[in-house]
Amino acid sequence: MPYYEFAFSADDFARIQRSIYRLAGIVLAAGKLDFAYGRLVRRVRAKGVPSFQAYLDAIDAGDAAERDLFINALTTNHTAFFREPHHFTLLTEQLRQARQSSPQASLRIWCAASSTGEEVWSLAVTACEAFDSLTPPVTILASDIDSHALKVAADGVYAADRVALSPPRLAKFFVSDATRQTVGVRPELKALVRFARINLLDGRWPVNGLLGEQVEAIFCRNVMIYFDRQTQYAILKKFQPLLGREGRLYAGHSEIFTHAADLFSPLGRTVYAPCGVK
Ligand SMILES: C[S@@+](CC[C@H](N)C(=O)[O-])C[C@H]1O[C@@H](n2cnc3c(N)ncnc32)[C@H](O)[C@@H]1O
Structure with a gap:
């Protein structure tokens, strides 16, 4: 029996499941009770409330600052430089071809769950290498729900022994x-x-306000696995019009969107093309 500094009931866990689903779309499986306790106990302590119940009351009452910290605490930020490396090879080809078709165009990439930045900086390196330039014709938007992860990403500073690059x-x-x-x-x-x-x-x-009209590539990898099919479909439906005919959605290795065949066609290796774009 694990030691619990604060009482933690099945009802507290059910409230956490409901809140994180409502706020971030994340489905917290029934077996994740210890995970939820471990991630949130620091917040309960920091907030100085006597119980999980009181803490969850504050979230439900709309404490916006704490709500963001609650989300940050429950997200999983695991990532790596050049994770699933074949996507970066495919992106290189895609960027070069797009540039050939429209030499004047600036190319746009949205990294939609950028976590602590390793994926974003891998995209930036790929863009530089694709055009053999430190000023390639590429703009990248990096976004995440987790404000702390996003700050680490924007700082772009990593422990030297954690950066597995050549x-x-x-x-x-x-x-x-x-x-x-x-x-x-x-x-x-x-x-x-x-x-x-x-x-x-x-x-x-x-996205359009920050990047411009059309996006060549959306990297949305290893986040849809936390969502149910209904949430995935709603997000895919909004991704589809952002991409042009040659646009590509790059998903995580276990993210298969057969339930959204009207929106995206699989091209293999978890790369998708939008359907029905003129
Ligand atoms: C496992 S990481 C994946 C990072 C990176 N894309 C990769 O594949 O290495 C999942 C990221 O999704 C983010 N996330 C979870 N729910 C989100 C939501 N509703 N909106 C935006 N980002 C979300 C988390 O904060 C986390 O940083």
């Missing part, structure tokens, strides 16, 4: 700080990226 890539795209044992993303890469907190559940996304 030495040439590290030398070209990062600046190392030997004293702090960190590496930081070069300013040229930072200039390619805009950051915004976007909840994929929201009715309106400021």
Whole structure:
């Protein structure tokens, strides 16, 4: 029997499940009781309330600052540089072809669940390598619901021993700080990226305002797995009109959207093309 500093009932857990589903679309499975306790106990302590019940009352009463910290505490931010590397090879081809078809166009990528930034900076490196330039014709929007993860992403500074990149890539795209044992993303890469907190559940996304008319690629990887099919479908329905005919949706390795065959066709390797775009 695990030790619980605060009483934690099945009812408290059910309230957490309902709140995180309502706020972020995340389905917290029945077996995640210890996970929820472990993630939230620090918030209960920090808030100085006597119980989980009192803490959840504050969330339900609309304490906006605490609600955001509640969401941050329950998100899973696992990510890595060049995770699922074949997507970056495919993106390179896509960007080069798009540039050939419209030489004047600036190309746009939305990284829709950017977590702590490893995926975003992998996209920025890919863009630079695709055009052999530190100022490629590419703009990237990085967004996440988790405000803390987004700040780490925007800072672009990582413990040197956590950045599993080849030495040439590290030398070209990062600046190392030997004293702090960190590496930081070069300013040229930072200039390619805009950051915004976007909840994929929201009715309106400021994507066109931040990026422009049409998006070549949406990277939305390893977040849909936390949503049910209904939520996934609603998000896919809003992704579809953002992409042009040659646009691509890159999903996580276990994210299969057969239930949205009217919106996206699979091209293999969890890359999707929007259906019915003229
Ligand atoms: C496992 S990480 C995936 C990171 C990255 N895309 C990758 O594949 O490595 C999932 C991310 O989705 C974010 N997320 C969860 N629910 C979200 C929502 N409703 N809107 C936007 N982002 C969300 C989490 O905060 C987390 O950073």
